Amino acid sequence: MTVPAAPSDHDLLAHAVAAAREGLAQGGIPIGGALIVDGEVLATGFNKRVQLGSAIRHGETDCLENAGRLPATTYARATMVTTLSPCDMCTGAILLYRIPRVIIGENRTFLGGEDLLRARGVDVVVLDDAACVAMMTDFIAANPSLWNEDIGVAD
Numbered sequence: 207m208t209v210p211a212a213p214s215d216h217d218l219l220a221h222a223v224a225a226a227r228e229g230l231a232q233g234g235i236p237i238g239g240a241l242i243v244d245g246e247v248l249a250t251g252f253n254k255r256v257q258l259g260s261a262i263r264h265g266e267t268d269c270l271e272n273a274g275r276l277p278a279t280t281y282a283r284a285t286m287v288t289t290l291s292p293c294d295m296c297t298g299a300i301l302l303y304r305i306p307r308v309i310i311g312e313n314r315t316f317l318g319g320e321d322l323l324r325a326r327g328v329d330v331v332v333l334d335d336a337a338c339v340a341m342m343t344d345f346i347a348a349n350p351s352l353w354n355e356d357i358g359v360a361d
């Protein structure tokens with residue numbers, strides 16, 4: 207019997223990209239996340255600040271919320287996949303739950319807390335995915351005020 211190959215980082219990113227596209231289709235900011243444990247997708251999420259009028263529902267935090275309450279041993283085996291470099295808030299959530307690995311679609315349009323994650327021992331993989339770059343570049347060009355609001359920058 208042949209054992210199926212583990213999904214690649216790009217395969218895992220596809221779950222976060224699909225979530226980001228869902229958020230964009232709802233009129234939101236196209237940032238998605240996926241929580242992967244032992245090769246299985248436990249949850250996905252996307253930025254819902256616009257849709258929910260929320261201050262904290264970024265792609266990663268929405269994903270964690272969708273996963274629900276999990277034991278520390280589950281987070282210790284997890285990978286957070288995100289279409290965009292995680293902001294300080296999402297970096298903090300990754301560190302709080304001691305998620306040991308983060309896969310990032312792109313960090314050209316926004317560079318978050320990657321150095322802090324690495325300094326705290328997190329394995330950070332940046333894929334520099336062209337689809338993620340294009341999705342954010344297009345969104346930022348069309349919605350600069352909303353983008354600045356999302357990252358905490360005054361217009």
